[in-house]
Amino acid sequence: MVGAAAGVVLAGGGTLAGFQVLEVDTDEAPKLPSHLKGVAPGAHAFFVALDLPESASGDSGKELRHVLKYVNAVRSSGTDLWIGLGASLFHQGGVPPQQLTAMPVFAGDVLDPSHAQGDLLLQCAGRDAEGVRAAVERLLSDLSAWRVRWRIEGFRDENRAEGGRGLARNPFHFTEGFGNPDDVRGLTDRALVRADQGEPEWAVGGSYQVVRIIQLATELWEKDSVPEQERIIGRHRDGRWLDGTPNGEQPNFAADPRGKVTPLDSHVRLAAPDRRNPPPMVRRGYSYDRGDGDTGLIFSCFQRDLAKGFVAVQKRLEGEAMAKYVLTIGGGYFFVPPPGSAWVDALFPS
Ligand code: HEM
Known part of the structure; x- marks a missing residue:
């Protein structure tokens, strides 16, 4: 048994958005690592991609131990911090996760x-923008030898927890998050690498993370009527299905083979056509707004199998009405290592 009934201890900061999973008190249900923590992730996040210092001279292990030391020092109750390893980090040694490459086009x-x-993705998520920014600035000054490749700040409007899921409103005015699992077991099953996957031992309990910086043509979008927009997504703005099914239940696509109600090229219909086998991924996106109309999504998702998770869905979405x-302009593939530091020693023995 999992979820609140099985003893997931929730602590609130007074608002729903402040809820975080702190602890799981059954042997059955594993603890959630930082990147999956909380049904409603922090409403603010910073993503910073870094390249190894010039001075690293092949010793990635030493550099990573430094990073972990500082990340642990900066972690606080209001922020969650984690790192992702890029494929290029392994160019000088170490056995990478099997599916880790640079993100293809x-x-x-x-x-x-x-x-x-x-080489490395630093991510910090938290309740308030100031706390998140301060944590990132402190980390960047501690890690000043690393070169910042790109950085982007995100936020989740109307960030909240509902029915065990974290929800937020995206710049197209649609609520996102319904397709995610509503319990701890569901999250870990989809996102964490298992021992029987043939991955290197150090990677078990880690996750593949995909980040996509997606510019959204909001002006063009606003020209469409709300019903047109809803047919492009395949749900109402509040998450209800177009066939009237409530947002937490499964729609009956089989009764609509030609897509008269929910178009065949709608986002959800292509993303998750088989309602009994949802795509094995956990999505945790943020909106961004850099001014001058440069708004969009920092799409982020976690999975234990990159090919079956993100890649399969992304390929199905080719030609979608949306x-x-x-326009995807950036991002990358990363591997979030398991909690603790044993993985660094296994990967890069000192
Ligand atoms: C381009 C920007 C995107 C927008 C505006 C967007 C928006 C949405 C919305 C509104 C939903 C319905 C609510 C929900 O289940 O969360 C949804 C569902 C989903 N999206 Fe996206 N999405 C975007 C990109 C992506 C990408 C790049 C992927 C993966 C390659 C993806 C995969 C999914 C999946 C798997 C679902 C759940 C479908 C289900 O189980 O019903 N989305 N998205």
């Missing part, structure tokens, strides 16, 4: 190298 992507990949409103 998918149909329609126009990747700007100054916004893509990086394609003309979105």
Whole structure:
């Protein structure tokens, strides 16, 4: 048994958005690592991609131990911090996770190298923007030898927990998060690498993280009526299905084979056509707004199998009705190592 009934201890900061999973008191349900913590993740986040210091001279292990030391020192009750390893970090040694490469260019992507990949991704999420910024600034000064490749700040409007899921409103005015699992077991099953996957032992309990910086053509989007927008997404703005099914239940796509109610090229229909086998990924996106109309999504997702998770869904989304409103300009593939530091010693023995 999992979830609140099985003893997931929730602590609130007075608002729903402040809830965080602190502890799980059954042997059955594993503890959630930082990147999956909390049904409603922090409403603010910072993503910073770094490249190894010039001085690293092949000793990635030493540099990573430094990073972990500072990350642990900066972690506080109001912020969650974690790192992701880029494929290029392994160029000088170490056995990488099997599926870790640089993020390829998918149909329609126009990747700007100054916004893509990086040896390491630092991510900080928390309740207030100031706390998150302060944590990141402190870390960057501690890690000043690393070179910042790109950085982007995100936020989640109307960040909240509902029915065991974290929800937020994206710049297209749609509520996101319903497709995620509503319990601890569901999250870990989809996101954490298992021992039987043939991955290197150090990687068990870690996750593949995909980040996509997606510009949204909000002006073009606003020209469409709300019903048109809802047919492009395949849900109402509040998450209800177009066939009237409540947001927490499964729609009946089989009764609508031609897509008269929920178009076949709608986002959700392509992303998750088989309602009994949802895509094995956990999505935790943020909005961004850099002024001058540069708004969009920092799409972020975690999975234990990159090919079955993100890649399969991304390929199915080619040609979706939403394609003309979105442009992916950056991001990358990373691997979030398991909690603790044993993995560094296994990967790069000192
Ligand atoms: C381009 C910007 C995107 C927007 C505006 C967007 C928006 C949405 C919305 C509103 C939903 C319905 C609510 C929910 O279940 O969360 C949704 C669902 C989903 N999206 Fe996206 N999304 C975007 C990109 C992506 C990408 C890049 C992927 C993966 C490659 C993806 C995968 C999914 C999946 C798997 C679902 C759940 C479908 C389900 O289980 O019903 N989305 N998205």
